Amino acid sequence: MKISNSVKSFKEAEKLIPGGVNSPARAFKSVECNPIFISKAKGSKIYDIDGNCYIDFVSSWGPMILGHADDDLINIISNVSVNGTSYGAPTTLETKMAKKIIEMVPSVEKVRMVNSGTEATMSAIRLARGFTQKDLIIKFSGNYHGHGDSFLISAGSGAMTLGKPDSPGVTSNIAKDTLVAEFNNIDSVKKLYSRFKNKIAAVIVEPVSGNMGVVLPKDNFLKKLRLVTQENNSLLIFDEVMTGFRLSSGGAQQLYNVAPDITTFGKIIGGGLPVGAYGGKKEIMNFLSPNGPVYQAGTLSGNPLAMSAGLCILNKLDNKIYNSLEKKSNIIYEGLINNINETGINAIINRVGSMLTLFFTNKKEINNYSDAITCNLKLFAKYFKYMLKNGIYLPPSQFESLFISDAISFEEIEYFLEINKKALKHINNE
Numbered sequence: 001m002k003i004s005n006s007v008k009s010f011k012e013a014e015k016l017i018p019g020g021v022n023s024p025a026r027a028f029k030s031v032e033c034n035p036i037f038i039s040k041a042k043g044s045k046i047y048d049i050d051g052n053c054y055i056d057f058v059s060s061w062g063p064m065i066l067g068h069a070d071d072d073l074i075n076i077i078s079n080v081s082v083n084g085t086s087y088g089a090p091t092t093l094e095t096k097m098a099k100k101i102i103e104m105v106p107s108v109e110k111v112r113m114v115n116s117g118t119e120a121t122m123s124a125i126r127l128a129r130g131f132t133q134k135d136l137i138i139k140f141s142g143n144y145h146g147h148g149d150s151f152l153i154s155a156g157s158g159a160m161t162l163g164k165p166d167s168p169g170v171t172s173n174i175a176k177d178t179l180v181a182e183f184n185n186i187d188s189v190k191k192l193y194s195r196f197k198n199k200i201a202a203v204i205v206e207p208v209s210g211n212m213g214v215v216l217p218k219d220n221f222l223k224k225l226r227l228v229t230q231e232n233n234s235l236l237i238f239d240e241v242m243t244g245f246r247l248s249s250g251g252a253q254q255l256y257n258v259a260p261d262i263t264t265f266g267k268i269i270g271g272g273l274p275v276g277a278y279g280g281k282k283e284i285m286n287f288l289s290p291n292g293p294v295y296q297a298g299t300l301s302g303n304p305l306a307m308s309a310g311l312c313i314l315n316k317l318d319n320k321i322y323n324s325l326e327k328k329s330n331i332i333y334e335g336l337i338n339n340i341n342e343t344g345i346n347a348i349i350n351r352v353g354s355m356l357t358l359f360f361t362n363k364k365e366i367n368n369y370s371d372a373i374t375c376n377l378k379l380f381a382k383y384f385k386y387m388l389k390n391g392i393y394l395p396p397s398q399f400e401s402l403f404i405s406d407a408i409s410f411e412e413i414e415y416f417l418e419i420n421k422k423a424l425k426h427i428n429n430e
């Protein structure tokens with residue numbers, strides 16, 4: 001496989017952009033190879049600037065649930081752009097978007113649009129703090145909520161892969177307002193509540209964690225979080241930037257039947273354009289400016305291109321698609337289990353819906369951050385490179401989820417499983 005154009009482009013980019021990329025995970029650092037520069041994508045496939053074609057299991061890190069360059073989406077974006085790309089004034093598209101989100105996610109009664117998942121989570125905790133008049137928040141180690149200062153503490157994938165869980169530039173004063181608990185360990189949460197009585201504004205959680213690899217909530221963990229937050233008059237925030245509109249039309253909260261006070265969205269909600277949102281109970285959302293005292297704003301928030309792109313995708317997400325995603329993902333899951341058994345490699349898989357991680361570990365289960373960090377990253381890097389060379393584009397980190405899109409065909413799944421078996425054999429024998 002020739003990648004000389006990507007190699008050359010990365011060298012050029014490195015001179016002008018920090019690390020050559022505009023988001024760290026794209027640099028392929030943890031898998032020790034040159035990132036692939038993309039020229040175009042359609043359906044299940046992405047193409048690099050050397051003319052190689054790959055089956056895409058990254059889906060732009062989640063958004064492209066229907067695959068790339070959906071015809072209706074492209075038409076809508078083109079048509080809307082003719083009338084201007086931003087007005088800084090309200091449009092009916094924004095009301096339509098709000099209506100659609102509220103319809104799909106019943107715990108959301110009002111919703112505010114922003115421009116990224118990071119903005120959504122930052123704003124959600126400010127709102128929670130303003131509403132409860134308390135300062136502290138609890139997050140879980142290995143959970144990622146974007147790069148807001150309050151969250152860059154035990155923050156999962158990007159930071160985890162690089163072995164730097166905290167970032168310089170986050171002041172100790174900010175860090176001390178973030179308490180860290182262990183995912184799937186309700187006692188670790190209860191301990192913080194008894195130690196910091198009446199001081200905790202909210203618990204923020206990825207209801208299914210995707211940023212330390214996929215880790216599922218166990219033993220009614222989410223229901224227990226709902227209870228303990230209620231008992232202590234603090235809010236429960238579900239960060240569904242990744243899981244929202246992916247695990248079901250109503251996200252993880254529908255799947256696990258737990259209603260949070262505030263939900264954050266991103267990724268799928270923008271159909272591939274830069275969008276985020278946060279919403280929840282009316283009385284909480286009414287605390288936002290210009291109704292209430294908590295300030296939050298955005299020049300491009302509710303942008304007409306982004307709203308129409310997001311609406312186009314959300315309108316297409318019906319049961320048929322979720323059933324199809326479940327079917328495809330399950331075939332992938334069973335095939336991988338089969339391959340693991342046949343090759344005898346030490347690995348396990350966590351999956352829910354179309355999110356899935358193959359962990360290279362001796363452990364029998366991965367339920368939290370300390371489990372996840374037992375993984376063999378050298379083995380993952382070899383696996384990644386083998387798959388890439390054979391036309392499979394995977395997330396370039398052990399601590400990420402595969403995002404299966406509905407554009408992936410059964411033949412492509414068969415091919416993926418065949419290459420996967422060869423890859424596992426190859427790295428196991430090396």
Ligand SMILES: *Cc1c(COP(=O)(O)O)cnc(C)c1O
Binds near residue numbers: 116
């Ligand atoms: C991706 C992600 C974010 C950050 O969203 P950006 O749009 O990258 O800022 C926040 N939370 C979770 C759970 C995510 O997966």
